[in-house]
Amino acid sequence: MISKHALRIIIVFSSIAIMAGAGLVIKLFLIPDSFGVYGAYRADAIEEEANRAIRHGTNKSCLSCHPYEASIHLKGLHKTISCEFCHGTFADHIDNGKKIASLPVKKGDDITTLCLRCHNTEIKARSSVVIKTVAMPDHLRKQKVKETHSCNQCHHVHAPLKHIREAERISGLKISGKGANLTGANYTLFSPDGNENIILTPPTIPYSKEVYK
Amino acid sequence: MQGFHEGAGMLISNFVLPNDLHVHWSMMIVLYPYITGLVDGAFIIAALYYLFDVKSFKPVARFSLLFALAFLSCATIPLLLHLGRPERNFNMLLTPNPSSAMAGFGYIYAISMGVLLLIVLFVYRPDLVRRGRDAKGLMSFFYRLLTFDSDDLSESALRLDGKIIRFLVGLGIPVAAVLHGYVGFIFGGVKANPTWSTPLMPVIFLFSACVSGIAAIVVAYIFIRKATKQSVDHNCITTCIKTLTGFFILAFCFEMLEVFSHSYLRSGYHHMVEGLLNGPLQNSFWLWQVKICSVIPLILLGVMAFVPLKEKFYTTVAALVSAILLLQVFIMRWNVVIGGQLMSKSARGYTTFHPEWFDKEGIIAVIGVMVIPFIILFILSRIFPFWNNRDEKGVI
Numbered sequence: 186m187i188s189k190h191a192l193r194i195i196i197v198f199s200s201i202a203i204m205a206g207a208g209l210v211i212k213l214f215l216i217p218d219s220f221g222v223y224g225a226y227r228a229d230a231i232e233e234e235a236n237r238a239i240r241h242g243t244n245k246s247c248l249s250c251h252p253y254e255a256s257i258h259l260k261g262l263h264k265t266i267s268c269e270f271c272h273g274t275f276a277d278h279i280d281n282g283k284k285i286a287s288l289p290v291k292k293g294d295d296i297t298t299l300c301l302r303c304h305n306t307e308i309k310a311r312s313s314v315v316i317k318t319v320a321m322p323d324h325l326r327k328q329k330v331k332e333t334h335s336c337n338q339c340h341h342v343h344a345p346l347k348h349i350r351e352a353e354r355i356s357g358l359k360i361s362g363k364g365a366n367l368t369g370a371n372y373t374l375f376s377p378d379g380n381e382n383i384i385l386t387p388p389t390i391p392y393s394k395e396v397y398k
Numbered sequence: 399m400q401g402f403h404e405g406a407g408m409l410i411s412n413f414v415l416p417n418d419l420h421v422h423w424s425m426m427i428v429l430y431p432y433i434t435g436l437v438d439g440a441f442i443i444a445a446l447y448y449l450f451d452v453k454s455f456k457p458v459a460r461f462s463l464l465f466a467l468a469f470l471s472c473a474t475i476p477l478l479l480h481l482g483r484p485e486r487n488f489n490m491l492l493t494p495n496p497s498s499a500m501a502g503f504g505y506i507y508a509i510s511m512g513v514l515l516l517i518v519l520f521v522y523r524p525d526l527v528r529r530g531r532d533a534k535g536l537m538s539f540f541y542r543l544l545t546f547d548s549d550d551l552s553e554s555a556l557r558l559d560g561k562i563i564r565f566l567v568g569l570g571i572p573v574a575a576v577l578h579g580y581v582g583f584i585f586g587g588v589k590a591n592p593t594w595s596t597p598l599m600p601v602i603f604l605f606s607a608c609v610s611g612i613a614a615i616v617v618a619y620i621f622i623r624k625a626t627k628q629s630v631d632h633n634c635i636t637t638c639i640k641t642l643t644g645f646f647i648l649a650f651c652f653e654m655l656e657v658f659s660h661s662y663l664r665s666g667y668h669h670m671v672e673g674l675l676n677g678p679l680q681n682s683f684w685l686w687q688v689k690i691c692s693v694i695p696l697i698l699l700g701v702m703a704f705v706p707l708k709e710k711f712y713t714t715v716a717a718l719v720s721a722i723l724l725l726q727v728f729i730m731r732w733n734v735v736i737g738g739q740l741m742s743k744s745a746r747g748y749t750t751f752h753p754e755w756f757d758k759e760g761i762i763a764v765i766g767v768m769v770i771p772f773i774i775l776f777i778l779s780r781i782f783p784f785w786n787n788r789d790e791k792g793v794i
Contacts, residue, residue: 190548220493
C-alpha cells in the first residue's frame with residue numbers, strides 16, 4: 186500500500202515530467218516554419234533581408250548631380266572615400282530619382298570629430314603607410330595655428346592637400362613632404378595620380394613593454 | 399579634443415583594429431562566471447554533507463543550499479542585462495543546436511535550478527510543515543504548496559525524503575559541475591581568443607568556482623553568526639578551510655599550469671599572451687591575482703593547517719583568508735574575461751579598459767546586481783530558517 190506522502194511525491198515528479206514534455210511540445214509549435222531548411226537559422230530571413238529597401242547609393246549616384254564636388258573629390262587623396270560616409274545615406278536625400286531632403290552639412294567642431302574618425306592617432310588599426318593620423322591638439326600646435334582651428338580651415342575635406350599645394354605654389358615654400366622646411370618628414374610617397382604626396386612616419390615597434398610604463 | 403590626445407599612444411599600443419578598441423564583454427560578463435561559481439562551491443558543501451555524510455558540514459549545509467539558490471536565481475541577470483535585446487534569449491532556447499554553446503547553457507541552467515529548488519523543498523519539508531500548521535489563510539496555502547501538500551512527518555516519510563534528497567544531490571553534483579564547467583567551456587570555445595581557447599579553461603573555472611563558493615560560505619557563516627551573536631562551530635570552520643585549501647591548491651596549480659604551458663609550448667599566439675600578461679595585465683594578474691591573492695592565502699592556509707591556533711584567532715584568519723580568496727576568484731574572472739579582450743585581433747596591439755561608474759555595465763550596476771542575491775537570501779531566510787538550531791529527529 187502506497188502512503189499518502191509517497192503518492193504526493195509521485196504526483197510532484199509526474200507533474201514535472203508532464204510540464205517538461207508539454208514544454209517540448211510547445212517548443213515545436215513556436216519554432217518558425219522555415220527554420221532548418223538550409224541550416225540552424227530561419228530560411229525566410231534570407232529573402233526578408235534581400236527585400237529590404239536599398240539605402241545606400243554609390244559615389245556615382247552622388248557625383249552625377251554634383252559635378253563641382255566631383256571635380257575636386259576625384260582628384261584628391263579622398264577619392265576612394267564614399268560620399269555617404271560623411272554626408273549620410275543616399276535614401277535620406279533622394280527617393281525615386283527626386284530630392285526629398287537636404288543632407289546635413291557638418292561645420293566647425295563636427296568636422297574635426299568626423300575627420301578624427303579615421304585620422305585619430307588613437308586608432309592604430311591601419312599602418313601610417315595607408316592613412317595619415319594625427320593627435321589633437323598636438324597637430325595644431327605643431328603647425329603653429331590656433332587650437333580652435335577645425336580641420337577644414339587648412340584641409341579641403343574632399344582633397345585634403347589641395348589648399349596646402351596651392352599655398353606652396355603661391356608662397357614658394359615647401360610645407361610638407363620631401364624637403365619640407367616647415368615640418369620634419371621621413372619618407373614621401375606619391376599618390377597614384379601624382380597630384381599629392383603624403384608624409385610617412387617610421388613604423389612603430391610591435392609590443393614594446395615600455396609602452397605601459 | 400583633449401581626450402583624443404590624452405588617450406593616444408600611452409596605453410593603446412601598436413595596431414588595434416577599430417572594433418577591438420572597446421571591450422564589449424565588460425563587467426557584467428565578469429559577474430556571470432563569478433555568480434555561477436559561487437553557486438557551484440556552495441552546492442559542493444551541501445553535497446559533501448547530504449551525499450557523502452561529512453557530518454562536520456551540518457551547521458552550514460542548509461545555509462549553503464539557500465545561498466546557492468539565491469545566487470543561482472540571479473545567475474542569468476548579468477547576461478540578460480548585457481544583451482541589448484534580452485527577450486531574444488528565448489529564441490536561442492527554442493532552436494538549440496550543437497553549434498550554439500549558449501543555448502546548451504540555458505537548458506543546463508534550467509535543470510540545475512529545478513534540481514536545487516527540489517532539494518531545498520525536500521530538506522526543509524519538516525520545518526515548512528510545522529510552520530504551515532501555525533499559518534492561516536493564504537500563508538497556509540503557500541506552505542501546503544511548498545510541502546507538496548503532505549504534512550506526513552512519520553519516520554517512513556522522512557526516510558523516503560532522505561532517499562530522494564540523496565538522489566537529487568547525487569544528480570545535482572554532475573549538473574552543478576556541468577553548469578560551471580560549461581561557463582568555462584563557453585570561454586574556452588572562443589577559438590579566436592588565444593587566452594581563452596584552451597581545454598584547461600573549464601577545469602580552471604570549475605576549481606576556482608569551488609574555491610569561491612566555499613570561501614563565500616565561510617565568510618557569510620562567520621559574519622551572520624557573529625552579527626546575530628550566535629556561536630561559530632569551530633569543527634565546521636576547520637573542515638571548510640581544509641576543503642577550501644584542497645580546492646584552492648588545485649585551482650591555483652591549474653591557473654599557473656595554463657600560463658606555463660602557453661609559455662613552454664610557444665604556440666602561434668604565445669607572443670600575444672606573453673605581452674598581455676606582462677603588459678596590460680601585469681598588475682591585475684601577477685601582482686593581484688598571483689602574489690597578493692594567491693601566494694599570501696596559500697601561506698595563511700599552510701599556517702592554519704600546521705600551526706595550532708586558538709579558536710577565536712583561527713575563525714578570524716579563516717574569514718580573512720576566505721575574503722582574500724573571494725577577491726582572487728573575482729580578479730581571476732576579470733583577468734580572463736576583460737584581460738582576454740585587451741588584445742587586438744591584429745595580434746599586434748593592446749587596448750585598455752576603464753570601468754565607469756554610471757554605465758549600463760558600470761560599477762554601480764555591478765554593485766546593484768551583486769546586492770540582489772543577498773536580498774533574495776534575506777527573503778528566503780524568512781521562509782527557510784538558515785540554521786537547524788533544534789536538533790530534531792529526522793534524516794537531515
